[in-house]
Amino acid sequence: MHLGVIGFGNIGKELFMLLEDLDIARITVLVRPGRMExxxxxxxxxxQxxxxxxxxxxxxxxxxxxxxxxxxxTAGHDAVLNYGADILKSGVDxxxxxxxALADSALYDTLVAAARMGKARMILPPGAVGGLxxxxxxxxAGDMQLRYFGTKPPKAWAGTPVAQTVDLDTLDHVxxxxxxxxxxxxxxxxKNANVAAALALAGGGFDDTHVTLIADPAATGNSHRYELISPLATFSVDIANKASGGNVKTSLATVYSVLREIRNRLGPIAI
Incomplete structure (x- = not known):
């Protein structure tokens, strides 16, 4: 396989540490201008x-x-916006x-059209959550009621809108x-709601999936909980993930979720 990777930030570098034993002949990485050196x-x-x-x-x-x-x-919403359609139109999954990024309905429609044009697929990994x-x-079956609760340490929310109104460094309560x-x-x-988006796309859609985001000083990692009620089943999922060493916003499970997609592409069995 010739693997293409967009981005060489936290997820990209963590992923590279896991590729040594896979049957990958070449890897081409797209980085931002000025980041090559x-x-x-x-x-x-x-x-090596x-x-x-x-x-x-x-x-x-x-x-x-x-x-x-x-x-x-692996490079964020802007990468999906700037490069996604060109890659799909070229016929590459x-x-x-x-x-x-797919919460932008115009971008979503553009990418779907590009995938159809190129006869390619846009693959959405479960990332830090399961049960998709x-x-x-x-x-x-319809009539799906889905509620998601995302909990991370206060520092994981640095640089987000809540940081403008709350002193996250001194927060002492949930x-x-x-x-x-x-x-x-x-x-x-x-940078913090990709799980909510994945659940929405798998389930009832962006506008019918209810989200609660939580900062918890006692949290040691990133926790994801969701509850589903549908005519066919009722269940809940509760996952506590270890944060990536390079970025507290990202669960290490996300990196392994990407690795799974690569292994499924390479192997005789996909699961």
């Missing part, structure tokens, strides 16, 4: 077998010209980690600071 330096800390197969480019034209077999996006299979299975739809959460908290 830093990326090459950071590659030195990666497994992976580093030797890796090439960096800093523009979408060069990235498409490399003709990857499979592309993984794209794993979208920054699922919250049963949600997607039950969704056609604070529910956001209640709204998955669309509103994904737009207001783009």
């Amino acid at each position: 830093a990326a090459v330096e950071q590659l030195e800390s990666m497994p 077998a992976v580093a030797a197969r890796t090439t960096f480019v800093d523009g979408i034209t060069a990235f498409l010209a490399a003709q990857s077999d499979f592309v993984v996006e 794209l794993v979208v980690v920054s699922i919250g 299979d049963i949600l997607a299975g039950l969704a056609p 604070l529910e600071f956001f209640r709204g739809t998955a669309r509103e959460a994904a737009c207001a908290y783009p």
